Amino acid sequence: MNGNEWAVEMEDLVKMFGTFVAVDHVSMQVGKGEIFGFLGPNGAGKSTTIRMLCGLLTPTSGRAHVSGLDVATQPEEIRRNIGYMSQKFSLYDDLTVEENIDFFTGIYGVPKAQRAPRKQYVLEMANLTERRRSLTRTLSGGWKQRLALGCAILHDPPVLFLDEPTSGVDPIARRAFWGLIHDLSETGHTIFVSTHYMDEAEYCHRLALMYRGKVIALGTPEELKNGLTSHSLLNLESSDPLETMRALEGLAGVLDVAVFGGGLHVTVDDPASTSVRVRQSLAAKGIEVRRLEQIQPSMEDVFVAMIETEERSAA
Amino acid sequence: MSYRRLRAVFIKELHHITRDARSLAMALAMPVMMLLLYGYALSLDVDRIPTLIYDQDGTAASRELVRQFQGSRFFDIRGLVNSYAPIQNGIDRNQILMGVVIPRDYSKNAGAGREAPVQILLDGSDSNTASIVLGYAESVVRSYSLQLRQDMQNRRGGERGGAPVDARLRVWYNSSLESKNYVVPGLIAVILQIIAALLTSLTIAREWEMGTMEQLLSTPLRPAEMVLGKMLAYFAVGVADALMAVLVGVFVFTVPLRGSWLLLGVSICVFLVGVLFWGIFVSAVAKTQLAAYQMGILSSFLPAFLLSGFVYSIETMPPVIQVITHIVPSRYVVTILKGIFLKGVGLTVLWGELGFLTLYAAIIFALATRKVNQKLA
Numbered sequence: 001m002n003g004n005e006w007a008v009e010m011e012d013l014v015k016m017f018g019t020f021v022a023v024d025h026v027s028m029q030v031g032k033g034e035i036f037g038f039l040g041p042n043g044a045g046k047s048t049t050i051r052m053l054c055g056l057l058t059p060t061s062g063r064a065h066v067s068g069l070d071v072a073t074q075p076e077e078i079r080r081n082i083g084y085m086s087q088k089f090s091l092y093d094d095l096t097v098e099e100n101i102d103f104f105t106g107i108y109g110v111p112k113a114q115r116a117p118r119k120q121y122v123l124e125m126a127n128l129t130e131r132r133r134s135l136t137r138t139l140s141g142g143w144k145q146r147l148a149l150g151c152a153i154l155h156d157p158p159v160l161f162l163d164e165p166t167s168g169v170d171p172i173a174r175r176a177f178w179g180l181i182h183d184l185s186e187t188g189h190t191i192f193v194s195t196h197y198m199d200e201a202e203y204c205h206r207l208a209l210m211y212r213g214k215v216i217a218l219g220t221p222e223e224l225k226n227g228l229t230s231h232s233l234l235n236l237e238s239s240d241p242l243e244t245m246r247a248l249e250g251l252a253g254v255l256d257v258a259v260f261g262g263g264l265h266v267t268v269d270d271p272a273s274t275s276v277r278v279r280q281s282l283a284a285k286g287i288e289v290r291r292l293e294q295i296q297p298s299m300e301d302v303f304v305a306m307i308e309t310e311e312r313s314a315a
Numbered sequence: 316m317s318y319r320r321l322r323a324v325f326i327k328e329l330h331h332i333t334r335d336a337r338s339l340a341m342a343l344a345m346p347v348m349m350l351l352l353y354g355y356a357l358s359l360d361v362d363r364i365p366t367l368i369y370d371q372d373g374t375a376a377s378r379e380l381v382r383q384f385q386g387s388r389f390f391d392i393r394g395l396v397n398s399y400a401p402i403q404n405g406i407d408r409n410q411i412l413m414g415v416v417i418p419r420d421y422s423k424n425a426g427a428g429r430e431a432p433v434q435i436l437l438d439g440s441d442s443n444t445a446s447i448v449l450g451y452a453e454s455v456v457r458s459y460s461l462q463l464r465q466d467m468q469n470r471r472g473g474e475r476g477g478a479p480v481d482a483r484l485r486v487w488y489n490s491s492l493e494s495k496n497y498v499v500p501g502l503i504a505v506i507l508q509i510i511a512a513l514l515t516s517l518t519i520a521r522e523w524e525m526g527t528m529e530q531l532l533s534t535p536l537r538p539a540e541m542v543l544g545k546m547l548a549y550f551a552v553g554v555a556d557a558l559m560a561v562l563v564g565v566f567v568f569t570v571p572l573r574g575s576w577l578l579l580g581v582s583i584c585v586f587l588v589g590v591l592f593w594g595i596f597v598s599a600v601a602k603t604q605l606a607a608y609q610m611g612i613l614s615s616f617l618p619a620f621l622l623s624g625f626v627y628s629i630e631t632m633p634p635v636i637q638v639i640t641h642i643v644p645s646r647y648v649v650t651i652l653k654g655i656f657l658k659g660v661g662l663t664v665l666w667g668e669l670g671f672l673t674l675y676a677a678i679i680f681a682l683a684t685r686k687v688n689q690k691l692a
Binding site: 051056079080082086092094095099104105106107109 | 317319320322323324326327330331334335525526527529530531532533534535536690691
């Protein structure tokens, strides 16, 4: 694959800390202008992968390219072509909004002619024009996070790495933040973003699901949901959820039962025939079925199902 | 090395410095306070020695000797006693340092031109002070007996006696032998070493603790630019400290500055640069502010105080320690400051020391840059 066609490319990327394999032979590609979501539980190896792509960690083996530049041999060039937002808030609290912007403008070497317009753009994007002289310490979480994003894109990098940018931010600020990410993607920027909020996965063009250092699923949100084609999901509401669970256990065609809100999510292989059997079995036990319908699995269902499959195959 | 990135770091650090008013006030006030405190406390001068005199002789000659002691600025005669007991008591209770006993036959012996011994009783628990006191006492007694002998010879009309050998000491560079003249220049060097190392010892560790280091490492900023930019910002504080310390030395302690102000300034600047780099290096090694602070104090204070030749003279140290002192930068700056202040010597004498300080700064800069260059893991 030619490096110019992909914004980010990984081939058998491995990172070991002592004997612990943090990233285990990861191979994937991210296209230009894509919003690429990186999902997985804490400790799955998402941050380690992102840090390798930013040149902050040296891969143990394998290769990775960002904007066609080799992570191992061209870290200097990569740093000029990426923006990075680490998990921890990483601006200077004791500097004002403007001073933070000026500092990053300086170290990214933004050309003189572009300095004023870029600063203006970032202030407007983060909605901080009126608070430009406030100490960063006094800003709330959502503002800080937008300022951090602004400082990471001052040099207009083609590729952006965001490591759990929305952790600890309220839902309204999170939505506004994803709006900014979309705008950036529309102007041709590639965004590589990790998160553990399932609802945010739906905002991404494509997703990779990482678990214990491995990528266990890769595709668009639709593909991942339809990836469970051998199984279907039924939403079941009954008069006695606890008894219902017992009744369904071991019933032919039922693969898994999980409590979900006030009802149950039942994973089955054939929805039509199993539905009939479920109704019969529950009627025999005197449990009233209030609702039984096939539903589209949510990202969370997909996520849990895939990790369970992975664990079963590992055991 | 990019000028723009260097400038960005420099300005950012200046913001940190000016915004933290309390730390800045402390950084500026501490050297002057330390200089005043140690400058007065560390006086090595011995004078106004509390003394008791037991005059067994009780003649005109012995009373004249007592008057000689009373007239000297080195002695404070607390009284005349009639036995050994008060002298012993006084020494035991730390009320006096010295007792003088003039024996019964003093004037007879002295009048006959014979040896006329006087007994000096000293508190030897501080041997250094005791030997200085003994020196002063001996010189009082000797000069008086010399005077007695000459008077006697004159009375006899004795031209044949002639003057005895008269050795006169002339002390160069600190002719009044005041210890402040020799303590203060060394003290300035030691204080600057401590302050400068502490100033920068938190800067990199703070970036690691705050998580901003990870951000910086992902940008085109180079380690050399970071180290140099940070150093330059704190250099401004260090120069202010140095200027105040030198002014206090010259105007408050009235230490003579005989050499060139320019050479003094250049030497202090070169020294400051090296020590500021050292603080940054320590900070990069420690990675936490607490550890960096402790390492900064230990690695600057102890060598500067013990191994620089400021209090303890290097010539009297064991050979191994003497070798070690060669890698202590304050050793060189103490020599330079004493040289410029007291001897008024210039570059022709001090070029070696200045050269070492320059080399030290360059080496520590390289080390700090290397340490900062490291990746996350």
